[in-house]
Amino acid sequence: MLTRLTWTLALGGLLSITVHAQSAGDATRGQEMFKQRCAVCHGDALQGLVGPPLTGTEFARTWANPSELRDKIQKTMPQDDPGSLTEAQAGDLAAFIVRAGAANAAAAAPAAPIASHDTPSFPPAANLAQLMRGIFFPSSNLIFEVQGHDPGEKKGDKPYEPGANDNFSWAQWGAGIYSPWEIVDYAALSIADAAPLLLAPGRRCENGRPVPVEKDDWKKFTQNLIDVGKAAYKASQSRSQEAVSDVSNDLADACLQCHERYRDKPGGTTADPSNKAARCF
Numbered sequence: 001m002l003t004r005l006t007w008t009l010a011l012g013g014l015l016s017i018t019v020h021a022q023s024a025g026d027a028t029r030g031q032e033m034f035k036q037r038c039a040v041c042h043g044d045a046l047q048g049l050v051g052p053p054l055t056g057t058e059f060a061r062t063w064a065n066p067s068e069l070r071d072k073i074q075k076t077m078p079q080d081d082p083g084s085l086t087e088a089q090a091g092d093l094a095a096f097i098v099r100a101g102a103a104n105a106a107a108a109a110p111a112a113p114i115a116s117h118d119t120p121s122f123p124p125a126a127n128l129a130q131l132m133r134g135i136f137f138p139s140s141n142l143i144f145e146v147q148g149h150d151p152g153e154k155k156g157d158k159p160y161e162p163g164a165n166d167n168f169s170w171a172q173w174g175a176g177i178y179s180p181w182e183i184v185d186y187a188a189l190s191i192a193d194a195a196p197l198l199l200a201p202g203r204r205c206e207n208g209r210p211v212p213v214e215k216d217d218w219k220k221f222t223q224n225l226i227d228v229g230k231a232a233y234k235a236s237q238s239r240s241q242e243a244v245s246d247v248s249n250d251l252a253d254a255c256l257q258c259h260e261r262y263r264d265k266p267g268g269t270t271a272d273p274s275n276k277a278a279r280c281f
């Protein structure tokens with residue numbers, strides 16, 4: 001099996017240059033390793049067992065970029081022993097997963113369209129301020145926290161131990177259940193998945209005005225927040241403090257842009273600088 005691609009370019013019949021480029025990985029070697037290290041959680045046919053399926057359109061969309069898939073595998077898998085694979089091994093595994101996914105897609109029947117009358121509706125329980133305080137405020141604070149604290153930081157020489165997570169948390173209670181980088185993952189995902197709640201019809205702002213869900217700029221601000229949440233997840237998956245810090249600036253912008261337009265109105269008083277009466281208009 002070739003582990004690199006070789007191109008020979010003949011220039012003017014005189015000069016010949018050989019370019020070696022690292023290929024995406026060796027799928028056949030990846031298949032062997034998958035059986036040994038991954039199938040126990042993801043299934044022999046990648047169908048999912050303890051862990052999620054590693055095939056299907058949703059998976060292919062999320063991990064369309066093979067080098068992101070390789071990094072995800074190398075930094076976080078196998079879940080019970082992350083960091084134990086070399087980059088080359090992760091590349092072989094990624095190549096195998098991509099090859100298997102392509103074969104499954106070719107064999108699959110076209111997906112049936114989702115009937116729109118089956119779409120459930122979820123009338124909101126919270127007003128907008130409650131939603132912000134409950135979801136977006138804690139989640140983005142956790143991402144901002146990465147600017148000053150590396151979630152991969154070790155205390156002394158000891159690796160992370162469940163229950164010992166006292167230097168990076170969104171709250172004291174429950175802080176030891178998931179590892180620091182995982183809680184950054186969940187925060188980023190919750191921003192992306194919760195953002196569409198900003199468009200749910202029927203919600204009111206604290207001052208009683210309807211949330212302006214039909215306004216084009218409101219929709220655009222919401223879409224920005226979804227996109228930044230997804231970008232934050234990708235960055236977190238790379239387990240790079242720098243990458244998450246970079247995205248956290250975009251996150252702050254996404255919040256600010258909408259707040260400048262719909263929340264922080266001029267005309268406030270010293271007691272209430274935000275002029276709550278003028279919000280959501």
Ligand code: HEC
Binds near residue numbers: 039050062077080
């Ligand atoms: C102990 C169980 C376990 C083992 C072993 C394991 N995984 Fe996972 N895997 C999970 C769980 C749980 C998730 C979901 C959480 C996450 O994305 O980190 C996951 C997620 C993934 C994802 C992302 C799926 C998605 O939908 O985004 C990939 C890719 C992946 N695993 C590849 C591998 C590979 C390759 C191996 C073998 C080297 C492996 N896993 C071994 C449990 C496991």
Ligand code: HEC
Binds near residue numbers: 129207218222258276
């Ligand atoms: C699409 C527009 C929009 C986006 C995007 C948005 N917000 Fe808001 N936010 C508002 C509006 C409007 C209010 C006022 C809600 C009310 O008064 O009911 C608000 C209120 C808040 C409040 C409550 C303030 C108070 O009075 O206690 C917090 C906290 C908040 N937002 C945080 C965030 C964070 C953090 C983000 C980004 C992750 C964000 N928001 C993104 C529109 C937005």
